[in-house]
Amino acid sequence: DAGITQSPRHKVTETGTPVTLRCHQTENHRYMYWYRQDPGHGLRLIHYSYGVKDTDKGEVSDGYSVSRSKTEDFLLTLESATSSQTSVYFCAISESEGVGPNTEAFFGQGTRLTVV
């Protein structure tokens, strides 16, 4: 398995509170991604990073922010959690981008977040 650790694995939080999810990798891969997975929608990209301090938005970025201060860590923050952000969140990493060898994405085990 790719060395990806997500924490926490489960969290219940109240509406309006800030929440931070952490992704830690030991593969020294340049690219890191945050996805959410919801029934009927599949996996959708929230934000991604292409290097330390280099991040960009995905297709469902509203209400989320990210930070990457070290190669190995990529943080996802919900500034003020809402019930619509109840989901399973996955971190992924890849060595390169584009198409071809070493561009495949490897996923962590997920964080199950419930906003009540």
Place this chain on the structure above:
Amino acid sequence: QKEVEQDPGPLSVPEGAIVSLNCTYSNSAFQYFMWYRQYSRKGPELLMYTYSSGNKEDGRFTAQVDKSSKYISLFIRDSQPSDSATYLCAMKGGGSNYKLTFGKGTLLTVNP
């Protein structure tokens, strides 16, 4: 029209059956195709990837791409109960569009 369409199933087959899982897509820029397997409450696991039209085989699994029809398939031969999982197709294209686009997944159950 969604960029990637995948029948969510569920699909239930007896052990030993040949399974066919399929996705269609609309974006002709897609050129790199992947299949992920996801067990319940686990992260997606990369199963196979291919760049070109045609078949790619790995053990009991065969990935097939038909770019002219914008159609990809995953075949599982001699299916086992351990193959019971959700199978996700994913693809990405050239130019600046290197982000993965996923199908919604097909839930497969292989019955002993």
